[in-house]
Amino acid sequence: MPLSILKKHRHFEGETRFYEHTSPSTKTKMKFSAFLPVPPEKIENAIIWLSGLTCTDENFMTKAGAQRVLAGTRTMIVCPDTSPRGLNLPGEHDSYDFGSGAGFYVNATTEGYKDHYLMYDYIKKDLTYLLRSEFNLSKFSIMGHSMGGHGALVLGLREPTLFQSVSAFSPIVNPMAGPWGQKALRGYLGDDQAEWKKYDATELVLAGARRSDSLLIDQGLSDEFLEKELMTENFVKACKEKGQEVKVNYREGYDHSYYYISSFIEEHLRFHHRALSF
Amino acid sequence: MPLSILKKHRHFEGETRFYEHTSPSTKTKMKFSAFLPVPPEKIENAIIWLSGLTCTDENFMTKAGAQRVLAGTRTMIVCPDTSPRGLNLPGEHDSYDFGSGAGFYVNATTEGYKDHYLMYDYIKKDLTYLLRSEFNLSKFSIMGHSMGGHGALVLGLREPTLFQSVSAFSPIVNPMAGPWGQKALRGYLGDDQAEWKKYDATELVLAGARRSDSLLIDQGLSDEFLEKELMTENFVKACKEKGQEVKVNYREGYDHSYYYISSFIEEHLRFHHRALSF
Numbered sequence: 001m002p003l004s005i006l007k008k009h010r011h012f013e014g015e016t017r018f019y020e021h022t023s024p025s026t027k028t029k030m031k032f033s034a035f036l037p038v039p040p041e042k043i044e045n046a047i048i049w050l051s052g053l054t055c056t057d058e059n060f061m062t063k064a065g066a067q068r069v070l071a072g073t074r075t076m077i078v079c080p081d082t083s084p085r086g087l088n089l090p091g092e093h094d095s096y097d098f099g100s101g102a103g104f105y106v107n108a109t110t111e112g113y114k115d116h117y118l119m120y121d122y123i124k125k126d127l128t129y130l131l132r133s134e135f136n137l138s139k140f141s142i143m144g145h146s147m148g149g150h151g152a153l154v155l156g157l158r159e160p161t162l163f164q165s166v167s168a169f170s171p172i173v174n175p176m177a178g179p180w181g182q183k184a185l186r187g188y189l190g191d192d193q194a195e196w197k198k199y200d201a202t203e204l205v206l207a208g209a210r211r212s213d214s215l216l217i218d219q220g221l222s223d224e225f226l227e228k229e230l231m232t233e234n235f236v237k238a239c240k241e242k243g244q245e246v247k248v249n250y251r252e253g254y255d256h257s258y259y260y261i262s263s264f265i266e267e268h269l270r271f272h273h274r275a276l277s278f
Numbered sequence: 279m280p281l282s283i284l285k286k287h288r289h290f291e292g293e294t295r296f297y298e299h300t301s302p303s304t305k306t307k308m309k310f311s312a313f314l315p316v317p318p319e320k321i322e323n324a325i326i327w328l329s330g331l332t333c334t335d336e337n338f339m340t341k342a343g344a345q346r347v348l349a350g351t352r353t354m355i356v357c358p359d360t361s362p363r364g365l366n367l368p369g370e371h372d373s374y375d376f377g378s379g380a381g382f383y384v385n386a387t388t389e390g391y392k393d394h395y396l397m398y399d400y401i402k403k404d405l406t407y408l409l410r411s412e413f414n415l416s417k418f419s420i421m422g423h424s425m426g427g428h429g430a431l432v433l434g435l436r437e438p439t440l441f442q443s444v445s446a447f448s449p450i451v452n453p454m455a456g457p458w459g460q461k462a463l464r465g466y467l468g469d470d471q472a473e474w475k476k477y478d479a480t481e482l483v484l485a486g487a488r489r490s491d492s493l494l495i496d497q498g499l500s501d502e503f504l505e506k507e508l509m510t511e512n513f514v515k516a517c518k519e520k521g522q523e524v525k526v527n528y529r530e531g532y533d534h535s536y537y538y539i540s541s542f543i544e545e546h547l548r549f550h551h552r553a554l555s556f
Contacts, residue, residue, distance in 0.1 A: 009537035010500065010529075016537050062536065065343045222288065251288075258340065259287035259294050 001126070003134055006031070012071035014038060016061050021130065025121040028087065032080040032127065033057040035067045043135050044074040045164075045276040047269065048127065050082075050144030050151040052170075053180070054101045057081045060145075063258035069269045075276055076135070077269075080127055082147070084116045091187075097180050098187050104175075105151030106199045108188035117188060120199075123151070124159060141165040141272040145261060146225070149217075150175055153201035153235075157209040165275035167216035167268045169261050170223055173235035174202040180229050205238040214245035216271050218264050220254030279404070281412055284309070290349035292316060294339050299408065303399040306365065310358040310405065311335040313345045321413050322352040323442075323554040325547065326405065328360075328422030328429040330448075331458070332379045335359045338423075341536035347547045353554055354413070355547075358405055360425070362394045369465075375458050376465050382453075383429030384477045386466035395466060398477075401433060402440065419443040419550040423539060424503070427495075428453055431479035431513075435487040443553035445494035445546045447539050448501055451513035452480040458507050483516040492523035494549050496542050498532030 001021055008017040014037040023030040036043060049060050060066070060079045070077060083103035089112040092099035103119035123142075131137045142163045144152035149171025156166030175181020176196050185196040197203040219232045226232065232248060239246040249267075254260040279299055286295040292315040301308040314321060327338050338344070338357045348355060361381035367390040370377035386395035401420075409415045420441045422430035427449025434444030453459020454474050463474040475481040497510045504510065510526060517524045527545075532538040 009533055009535050010498075010531040010541075011537040012541045063340050065346060065540070067537075068343060068346075068540070220288075253288040255287055257287050259289040259345075262343070262346070263288075263290045 001130060003130060011035065011067050012037070014067070014071065016067060018057065023122055023126045025118040025126050026084040026116050028084040028116055030081060030084065030122065030126070031057045032078055033061045034076055034078045035061065035070060036076050037067075037070045037073050040135055042074055043076045043137065045139035046131050046135070046137050047075060047077045047272045047276070048123065048140060048142045049077055049079045050105060050123070050142070050148030051079060052144070052146030052148050053082070054096050055082050056101070059258070063262065064265050065262040066265050066269060069266045070273075073273060075273050078127065078131065080123065083119065087116055089113060089116070098184055102147065102184065104147055104184040104188060104199070105154060106185070106188050109195065110188055110190055113188055120155070123155060124162065128162065139164055139276050141276055143167040143169075143268055143272065144171070145169040146256065147172060147180070150181070150201065153215065154199050154204065156215070157201060157204045157211060160211045164278070165213060165272050166211065167218070167271055169218045169264070169268070170220060170225070170230055170256050171201070171217060172230055174200060174231050176200045176203060177231055177234060178229040202235045202238045205235070205242050205244050208242070210242070210244055213275070214247055215239075216268065217246060217248045218251065218268065219248060220251045220256065220260050222253050223256045225256055279408060281408060289313065289345050290315070292345070292349065294345060296335065301400055301404045303396040303404050304362040304394050306362040306394060308359060308362065308400065308404070309335045310356055311339045312354055312356045313339065313348060314354050315345075315348045315351050318413055320352055321354045321415065323417035324409050324413070324415050325353060325355045325550045325554070326401065326418060326420045327355055327357040328383060328401070328420070328426030329357060330422070330424030330426050331360070332374050333360050334379070337536070341540065342543050343540040344543050344547060347544045348551075351551060353551050356405065356409065358401065361397065365394055367391060367394070376461055380425065380462065382425055382462040382466060382477070383432060384463070384466050387473065388466055388468055391466055398433070401429070402437060406440065417442055417554050419554055421445040421546055421550065422449070423447040424534065425450060425458070428459070428479065431493065432477050432482065434493070435479060435482045435489060438489045442556070443491060443550050444489065445496070445549055447496045447542070447546070448498060448503070448508055448534050449479070449495060450508055452478060452509050454478045454481060455509055455512060456507040480513045480516045483513070483520050483522050486520070488520070488522055491553070492525055493517075494546065495524060495526045496529065496546065497526060498529045498534065498538050500531050501534045503534055
């Protein structure tokens with residue numbers, strides 16, 4: 001799995017880089033970006049950021065302001081693309097909330113998609129494999145926004161030993177209960193809702209998935225998607241019922257944008273940096 | 279000149295806003311963005327950021343990371359669009375370095391452009407008028423990047439009492455000597471090079487323009503445009519010859535991008551904040 005650097009920019013005392021490689025899971029080329037605060041050989045661990053609908057590997061790196069916070073540390077941050085690219089599957093490019101730019105971090109089982117849209121395995125296997133082999137890392141944390149917040153919670157709950165800590169901004173905590181999630185889960189997994197539950201953070205907690213640490217969630221109260229798509233309280237209720245620790249910071253007046261994310265990214269990065277430094 | 283808010287986002291403890299208004303200078307609607315760290319009535323002064331080629335009023339607000347630095351202060355930062363929009367002048371949309379997205383902060387005199395491309399007056403008159411009348415401000419500083427760095431130096435040198443301080447990232451310091459500048463100055467001003475000199479920071483200093491404070495310039499040494507378009511040293515030489523104080527921070531390994539700008543924006547904002555707080 002050779003890794004190519006497509007471009008790199010000196011940034012703070014490190015580099016923001018854009019990589020490309022061939023993924024065994026998606027059977028396509030995949031892109032991810034990374035900020036290396038120090039030279040590669042000095043990096044000790046990584047935070048993986050999963051982006052939301054319509055994003056590529058670039059949005060987070062240009063908008064969140066994460067690099068300044070990690071400058072001087074030995075923690076890199078890595079941001080994969082949100083779906084395979086370069087395919088032309090039926091319906092793949094028809095809407096912003098399904099197909100390209102909208103992989104939802106699941107392993108698809110439906111015709112066409114099952115051969116490429118294995119974004120769960122891509123993160124769990126390919127990306128961590130690359131971080132281990134190329135940078136000699138063994139400790140990872142995971143976080144994300146919206147669809148990527150969903151991905152971070154699901155991966156964190158299903159792979160509790162793979163990730164040292166888990167946090168999310170404005171996550172889709174209960175995709176089975178909202179239009180975005182229902183459309184994606186049906187499209188990638190078919191009609192059997194038992195399959196959907198494997199990729200629904202609220203259902204996972206209700207079914208017994210557990211982490212020994214506390215999850216961290218950030219949610220703007222002026223988020224236009226809170227009521228219909230995100231439904232934070234469904235997850236909080238499930239966690240309370242099942243004894244999973246979760247801290248939710250509700251933020252008065254903040255929306256769903258990167259303006260909001262950049263306002264609180266430092267808190268989340270310090271949370272992960274502490275967990276990774278243990 | 280009524281001011282409409284097109285959108286606003288809670289950001290840090292303030293708001294990033296996008297405004298629109300009708301400009302007497304350009305005779306079009308014009309857009310600008312602003313970060314208000316505190317409520318409008320508590321703002322005391324403003325930094326104006328002039329963007330580079332192809333930018334709108336949005337790039338700086340999403341990429342530079344300025345808002346975090348100004349959070350908690352009474353200094354707002356304002357970022358105007360880089361040209362009039364919505365016209366269809368001959369050749370206006372044919373290239374990235376002339377016409378729309380490339381106003382070069384001059385008052386055009388050529389046919390067609392002379393009626394609308396008065397970006398020098400737009401900044402000097404309309405924008406400062408709005409900041410005075412809507413926010414009750416009287417103190418301004420100015421800064422910018424590339425074409426906007428050129429704009430900041432020219433406006434700062436020609437209007438020394440209007441702006442408390444002037445700085446630039448990767449500025450085109452001597453547009454008469456490079457392809458971008460030559461194309462723009464010819465297109466907006468015609469063939470008479472005496473007219474070009476009024477919008478060339480190096481020529482202005484050579485002709486006697488002077489500020490009593492020190493200019494601040496930041497320049498990446500891996501900037502792909504340094505040699506052919508920016509030519510920082512031409513300006514440094516003119517300043518030395520004429521006794522204009524200028525501090526240039528050359529940055530080893532940094533390029534022309536917002537990754538570079540965000541690495542050093544804090545230093546520039548603190549420079550302006552100090553000057554504005556006098």
